[in-house]
Amino acid sequence: MEPSGPVGGAKPSKVEAIKRASEYLKVQLAGEMGDGSSHLSEDAATVLKFHGSYQQDDRDVRTQLKKQGLEKAYQFMVRVRIVGGRLSAEQYLACDHLARTVGNGTLRITTRQEFQLYGILKDDLKTTISTVNQNLMSTLAACGDVERNVLCCPAPLSDAVRDRMYEDAAIFASHCAPRSSSYWDIWLDGEKVESLPPAGEILVPTAGDDPVEPIYGKTYLPRKFKTAFALPEDNCTDIHANDLGYLAIVEDGQLVGYNVLVGGGLGTTPSAQKTFPFLGVPLCYVDRVDVRKIGEAVIKVFRDFGNRSDRKRARLKYIIHDWGLPAFRAKIEEYLGHPVMDPKPVPVSEVDDHLGWHRQANGKLFLGLPVENGRIRDDGDYRLMSGLRTFFERYRTPGRLTCQQSILLMDIEPSRRDEIESWLEEYGIATVERISTVRRWSMACPALPTCGLAVTESERALPGVLDELERELAVQGLADERFTVRMTGCPNGCARPYNADIGLVGRSAHVNKDGTPGPGKYTIFLGGRTIGDRLNVEFKDYVPYDRIVVELRPVLARFKAERLEGETLGDFCDRVGVEELARSAAEELDPVG
Numbered sequence: 001m002e003p004s005g006p007v008g009g010a011k012p013s014k015v016e017a018i019k020r021a022s023e024y025l026k027v028q029l030a031g032e033m034g035d036g037s038s039h040l041s042e043d044a045a046t047v048l049k050f051h052g053s054y055q056q057d058d059r060d061v062r063t064q065l066k067k068q069g070l071e072k073a074y075q076f077m078v079r080v081r082i083v084g085g086r087l088s089a090e091q092y093l094a095c096d097h098l099a100r101t102v103g104n105g106t107l108r109i110t111t112r113q114e115f116q117l118y119g120i121l122k123d124d125l126k127t128t129i130s131t132v133n134q135n136l137m138s139t140l141a142a143c144g145d146v147e148r149n150v151l152c153c154p155a156p157l158s159d160a161v162r163d164r165m166y167e168d169a170a171i172f173a174s175h176c177a178p179r180s181s182s183y184w185d186i187w188l189d190g191e192k193v194e195s196l197p198p199a200g201e202i203l204v205p206t207a208g209d210d211p212v213e214p215i216y217g218k219t220y221l222p223r224k225f226k227t228a229f230a231l232p233e234d235n236c237t238d239i240h241a242n243d244l245g246y247l248a249i250v251e252d253g254q255l256v257g258y259n260v261l262v263g264g265g266l267g268t269t270p271s272a273q274k275t276f277p278f279l280g281v282p283l284c285y286v287d288r289v290d291v292r293k294i295g296e297a298v299i300k301v302f303r304d305f306g307n308r309s310d311r312k313r314a315r316l317k318y319i320i321h322d323w324g325l326p327a328f329r330a331k332i333e334e335y336l337g338h339p340v341m342d343p344k345p346v347p348v349s350e351v352d353d354h355l356g357w358h359r360q361a362n363g364k365l366f367l368g369l370p371v372e373n374g375r376i377r378d379d380g381d382y383r384l385m386s387g388l389r390t391f392f393e394r395y396r397t398p399g400r401l402t403c404q405q406s407i408l409l410m411d412i413e414p415s416r417r418d419e420i421e422s423w424l425e426e427y428g429i430a431t432v433e434r435i436s437t438v439r440r441w442s443m444a445c446p447a448l449p450t451c452g453l454a455v456t457e458s459e460r461a462l463p464g465v466l467d468e469l470e471r472e473l474a475v476q477g478l479a480d481e482r483f484t485v486r487m488t489g490c491p492n493g494c495a496r497p498y499n500a501d502i503g504l505v506g507r508s509a510h511v512n513k514d515g516t517p518g519p520g521k522y523t524i525f526l527g528g529r530t531i532g533d534r535l536n537v538e539f540k541d542y543v544p545y546d547r548i549v550v551e552l553r554p555v556l557a558r559f560k561a562e563r564l565e566g567e568t569l570g571d572f573c574d575r576v577g578v579e580e581l582a583r584s585a586a587e588e589l590d591p592v593g
Contacts, residue, residue, distance in 0.1 A: 011309060012308050013308060013309055015046060015311060016219055018046045018047065019046075019047075019145070020218060020219050024180035024181075024212055024213065024218070025051065025178070025183070025220075026047075026180070026185065027047075028041065028043045028046075028047050029044045029047040029048055029182075030182075030185070033126070033186065037122070038071065038074045038122055039071075039072075040055055040122070050140075050141065050143065050144030050146060050220070051129070051139060051140060051144075051182075051183055051186070051187070052079050052138070052140055052141070052143055053076050053077060053078045053079065053125065053139065053143070054076065054077045054079075054143060054452075055074065055076055056074070056075055056076065056077055057073050057074050057075060057452075058072075058075065058449050058450070059448055059449040059450070059454075059517065060449040061073050063515045063516075074122065075119050075120060075121060076120040076122065076125055077116055077118050077120070078116070078120050078128050078129065078139055079116050079117075079142035079143055080095060080115040080116070080117070080137050080142065081114055081137070081138050081139060081140065081142040081195075082115065082401060083113075083149060083150050083152070083166075083170050084113060084151065084152035084153075084154055084169050085151075085400045085402060085403075086154065086166070086400050087400070087401070088398050088399075089393075089395070089397060089398060089399070091135050091136065091137055092392045092399050093389065093392050094131060094134075094137075095107055095115050095137075096385070096388070096389050097131075098131055098132070099117055099376075102124040102128055103117045103119045104119030105385070106375055106376060106377040106385065108446065109371055109374035109375075109401050109402075109407060110374060111238075111403050111404075111495060111496060112149045112151060112226070112403065113151055113152075113154065113400075113401040113402065114149050114401070115401070116446075118450055126186075129187040130188055133187070133193040133195065136193070136194075137195050138193075138195040138196075140177060140178060141178055143224075144220070145220045145222065145223055145224055145225075146178055146216060146220055147173070147176040147177070147225050147226075147227060147299065148225065148226050148227075149173075150169045150170075150172060150173040150227045150228070150229070151169070151229065151230075151237040151242070152165055152166045152169040152237065153166075153231060153234055153236050153237060154354070154401065154402055155234075155366075155368075155408065156361065156366055156400070157358065157361065159253065160253075160361075161231070161248060161250055161253075161254075161255045162231075164255040164288070165231070165246075165248055166229075168246070168291045169246075170197070171197065171200075171292065172295055173196060174197045174199050174200070175199050175200050175292045175295075176199075176295065176296070177196065177199060178216060179215075180213060200292065202214045202215065203292055203296050204293060204296045204297045204335055206304070208300065208303060208304050209300075215299060215300065215303075217303055219308070220303075221302060222303070222306030222307055222311075222314040222315075223311060223315050224315075225243045225244070225299060225302065225316065226241075226243050226264075227243065227246070227295065228242040228244075228245050228246070229245075229248065229258075230245065230246070230248065230348070231247075231248045232247060232347065232349050233349055234350060234351060235348040235351045235532055235533075236354065236402060238403055238499070238532045239264070239348065240264050240348070240533050241264045241280070241532060242261075242265075242280060243263065243264060243280070243302070243316045244260070244261070244280075244295055244298055244299075245260070245261035245262070245264065245280045246259075246260060246291065247260075247261060247346065249285065249346060255288060256287065257285060257287040257290075258286055258288070258291065259344055259346060260282070260283045260284050260286055260294055260343070261280035261281060261282055262280055262283045262316065262320060263278055263280050263281055263316055263317040263319075264278065264279050264280030264317065265316065265317040266278075266493030266496055266497070267315070267491070267493045268491050268493065274312070275312050275313060277493060277535055278317035278535075279534075281325060283325070283332070283340070283343065284329070284342065284343055285340075285342065285343050285344050286341070293336065294332075294336070294340070297332050297336050298316075300335055301319070301328070302319065305319055347533065348531050348532065348533050349531065350531060351530055351531045351532065353402065353404045353440065353441070354368045354402060354408060355368035355369070355431075355432035356431065356432045356433070360410070363414070364410075364411045365412040365417065366409060366412060367408070367420065368406055368408045368432065369406060369407050369408075369429065369431065370406050370430065370431075371384065371405055371406050372439070373444045373462065374405030376407075380428075382427075382428045382429070383427040383428055384429055386427060387423065387424075387426070387427030387428075387429050390423070391409060391423065395412070395416075397410050397411040398410045398411060404441075404443065436470045436479065437479065437481065437482055438469055438470060438479075438483070438485060439466050439470070441482060441483060442462060442486065442487075443485075443495045444459045444486070444487040444488070444495055445458045445459065445487070445488045445494040446458070446489075447459055447460070447488065447489025447506065448460065448517050449517070451489060451490075453490050454489035454490050455506045455507065455509050455520065456490075456507070456509050456517070456522070457489060457517065457518065457519040457520070457545075458487045458488050458489035458495070460519075461487065461519040462485075462487045464545075465485075465504070465548050465549065466485070468548075468549040472549055472552070472556065473556070476556050476560050477560065478556060478559070478560060481568075482568070483502065483529075484500040484501045484529075484530050484570075485500065485504070486500040486504070487504040487505075487506075487522070488505050489506040491505055491506075496532075497525065497536075498525065498528065498535055498536060499529075499535055500528045501527075501528055501568070501570035501573070502524070502525070502536075502552070502569075503523075503525035503526075503528065503536050504523075504525075505523045505525065506520065506522055507521045507522055507523050508520045508521045508542065510545070518545075519545035519546075521543060521545070522542075522545065523538060523541045523542070524538075524539040524540050524541075524543055524548065525537060525539060526539045526555065526573040526581065527570055527573040527574045528570050530568065530570065534570070534574065536578075537573075537578040537579075538578070539551075539555075539581065539582050540582060540585075551585065554585035555581050556569075558581065559572050
């Protein structure tokens with residue numbers, strides 16, 4: 001199919017009009033920040049996303065406040081962009097301080113190696129964002145229709161490849177950051193603070209370039225754009241789930257270039273068959289020197305041909321699906337002005353979550369700590385928030401965030417290992433050896449009460465599912481099996497449920513007798529796998545929260561009885577067929593029919 005125009009003659013969406021009227025992300029937002037109100041208009045809130053913040057409200061009290069004739073409990077989530085998840089002790093402590101002084105007392109590690117601060121009031125937004133920047137971090141482009149936080153393996157292991165890969169990721173992130181001055185004008189009184197090296201020259205000049213925003217143009221991208229760097233033997237950034245992926249090619253111990261993958265994206269709308277999850281596919285191979293150039297070309301093709309009328313169908317994956325990869329590749333070559341090389345026959349083969357104790361290249365140690373659903377908090381004897389603050393104050397060593405929502409504590413002297421073990425005990429912090437395998441490989445999105453898109457619970461619901469699943473796995477002798485369980489409160493796929501061994505996607509709400517929300521019904525998906533290179537398939541729809549493990553029990557029993565040697569749960573479900581598993585499970589659970 002020949003490439004078509006960006007919107008095919010259809011009227012641009014409302015968001016497109018807002019972006020154009022913003023005059024490079026400024027007008028509506030700047031005019032409302034000091035007006036004394038508790039919240040922003042819809043237009044200003046849309047612009048705010050590009051600056052790294054979402055307007056939210058506490059949905060736990062929404063119904064009660066409405067009955068009382070009061071406005072919603074407005075608050076803001078601020079997302080701190082941290083390329084590759086790398087941060088110093090001082091940067092961690094700055095985020096911790098903001099969480100306790102202007103936030104809700106928790107920090108959340110995202111699946112994109114960032115921190116999210118919750119419960120920020122409008123009057124505290126400027127202080128929050130300026131403090132982030134004063135500590136050489138940023139919130140710019142952490143949200144919005146732009147290149148989001150760029151992912152990279154955070155593990156400080158014994159080879160130099162990861163360091164070179166991070167260098168490429170950081171340079172690419174800087175190159176693709178928005179260049180308008182609006183961010184610094186609004187939050188930093190015009191003083192630009194560089195959290196990354198300055199953006200380089202434009203490498204792929206095109207007719208659609210803009211003098212202020214040469215990569216993005218005046219209306220930025222049609223939708224968000226996500227990029228990840230990964231190693232074939234360690235796909236810890238889930239590269240296939242990204243719009244753009246750089247899969248490292250290593251020869252004789254040296255990073256020489258990348259296979260470039262395009263089109264990954266997991267969000268979908270069940271009521272709209274035109275939407276679907278899609279995994280990134282290999283486009284070409286590039287040498288290291290061309291990382292920025294090929295990425296800029298991909299972004300600009302998306303900019304110029306993405307759907308700007310229907311935001312449900314505005315991701316890069318739909319261009320590739322509709323055109324076909326050969327036509328997309330031809331357009332990339334047209335933008336570059338030369339042919340591209342075929343990708344090398346190097347697929348993703350394994351993944352590591354980097355938890356536990358490991359030796360670094362410099363002889364020191366790092367410790368990977370599991371953080372359930374990424375939420376750093378204090379809760380009774382479990383005092384992770386206080387404990388991590390004490391660690392970074394005491395040792396002043398760097399930390400790194402993972403795409404599995406965990407944290408790595410770096411540069412620990414081997415002689416201090418016993419001391420660190422005592423610190424863990426003092427604050428009730430569980431190491432990876434003290435949690436189950438299924439919990440280790442699980443993730444959930446925040447969902448209620450803060451996410452405006454959530455239809456039901458996720459972060460607050462998954463621990464209960466895992467409690468029950470742990471018991472079932474123990475009974476069936478499967479407690480040591482490695483497989484991913486990922487839950488979301490809506491179909492948008494923020495915790496990457498659609499390539500998991502078991503995906504649990506919120507489908508409908510449940511309201512408790514007191515009017516507060518509770519866990520509702522979910523769609524169960526089976527047959528993805530831990531390394532992230534295969535989509536799963538719907539197993540059963542509209543499953544009540546308290547029936548999730550009941551529905552999975554027959555599948556687990558068949559897996560135990562019929563698996564091939566070394567076969568994983570996801571591979572078993574894919575081989576047998578999810579439709580067949582659904583049929584046999586239904587017969588076992590309801591033999592009468």
